[in-house]
Amino acid sequence: MARRRIEANAELFVPVNLTLRLPGAYRGLMNESFRPIEEGVATDLRDEMTYASYLQLPTLLAAQQPVSDHHDEMLFIIQHQVTELWLKQLIHELRSAMALIAVDDIPPALKRLARIKVIQRQMFEQWSVLETLTPIEYVQFRDQLGKASGFQSPQYRTVEFLLGNKNAGMLKVFAHDPALHEPLAADLAAPSLYEEFLRSLDRAGYDLPADVIDRDFSQPYERHDGVVAVFKTIYDDLDAHWQAYEMCEELVDVEESFQLWRFRHMKTVERIIGFKRGTGGSSGVSFLRKALDLTFFPELLEVRTHIGE
Numbered sequence: 001m002a003r004r005r006i007e008a009n010a011e012l013f014v015p016v017n018l019t020l021r022l023p024g025a026y027r028g029l030m031n032e033s034f035r036p037i038e039e040g041v042a043t044d045l046r047d048e049m050t051y052a053s054y055l056q057l058p059t060l061l062a063a064q065q066p067v068s069d070h071h072d073e074m075l076f077i078i079q080h081q082v083t084e085l086w087l088k089q090l091i092h093e094l095r096s097a098m099a100l101i102a103v104d105d106i107p108p109a110l111k112r113l114a115r116i117k118v119i120q121r122q123m124f125e126q127w128s129v130l131e132t133l134t135p136i137e138y139v140q141f142r143d144q145l146g147k148a149s150g151f152q153s154p155q156y157r158t159v160e161f162l163l164g165n166k167n168a169g170m171l172k173v174f175a176h177d178p179a180l181h182e183p184l185a186a187d188l189a190a191p192s193l194y195e196e197f198l199r200s201l202d203r204a205g206y207d208l209p210a211d212v213i214d215r216d217f218s219q220p221y222e223r224h225d226g227v228v229a230v231f232k233t234i235y236d237d238l239d240a241h242w243q244a245y246e247m248c249e250e251l252v253d254v255e256e257s258f259q260l261w262r263f264r265h266m267k268t269v270e271r272i273i274g275f276k277r278g279t280g281g282s283s284g285v286s287f288l289r290k291a292l293d294l295t296f297f298p299e300l301l302e303v304r305t306h307i308g309e
């Protein structure tokens, strides 16, 4: 009986010669193993801008400098560098979204956030590549990393500040380098994406508390009943407040995606180093786990509890 079932299934998957089933125009194409270069293809590139020169490939591809001779260190470097490139793009989009919101130009700001979410998905998926690094492989070059740690990533800290996780203590890590410290200190002291949004709601006539829209932005954000009340007004009548509602939901998406990245980082670290301390000096996984309780947009979560009341 079991055997008959296998045979029946096997019949379903009998390999067919695809080329026999394709329309005439595609037939020969499938079997080619050589593609001649077409006549119009540029091959004399003297004095021209090329792919390699435009993208500065010699510089980009010279930036992977392992400190050990262990095979797996290249993956470790590239995973970090690719993340830094995506963080660069994220910051580019975030700054643009914030500038647009600051002048109440909301539709293109929503477009920026849509792209940010796709980048975040990419950054999340990327962890699966580093997860192929086993503890045995990592331990062979870990000691050579000294105190270097992602905790010292200036771009990551920039994203945290732009999204609103303000913590002046983080600046200490950059005190040795004014070129990193100064722009981060400026971002710490400026309104976050969320605060730009709250300020634009205020300009649009929503009744936001004065001490929320104008405060010392370098201090951690504190939730406010008045902000929950504004969001309740928005969620209670979507037709009347559609654009604000759309922005609220985009922000919730961005926060969730950011949390997913933090979670996946924590799980990757857990499977690679267990509960060892971090190279940057923290307790490791338990320190990373604490970040999962942080929220950028507290009232946007809180209002959900009151929906339908």
Ligand code: HEM
Pocket: 079, 080, 083, 084, 130, 133, 138, 148, 149, 150, 151, 152, 153, 156, 265, 268, 269, 272, 273, 277, 278, 279, 280, 281, 282, 283, 284, 285, 287, 288, 291
């Ligand atoms: C073998 C892989 C990795 C391990 C074992 C690891 C481990 C750690 C640990 C233990 C911390 C806490 C700070 C410390 O004490 O060092 C940390 C922080 C951090 N790591 Fe990783 N990490 C890895 C890969 C990555 C990658 C690929 C990135 C991408 C850029 C990254 C970005 C960060 C960031 C941004 C922080 C700061 C997080 C925060 O402030 O909450 N890490 N990492």
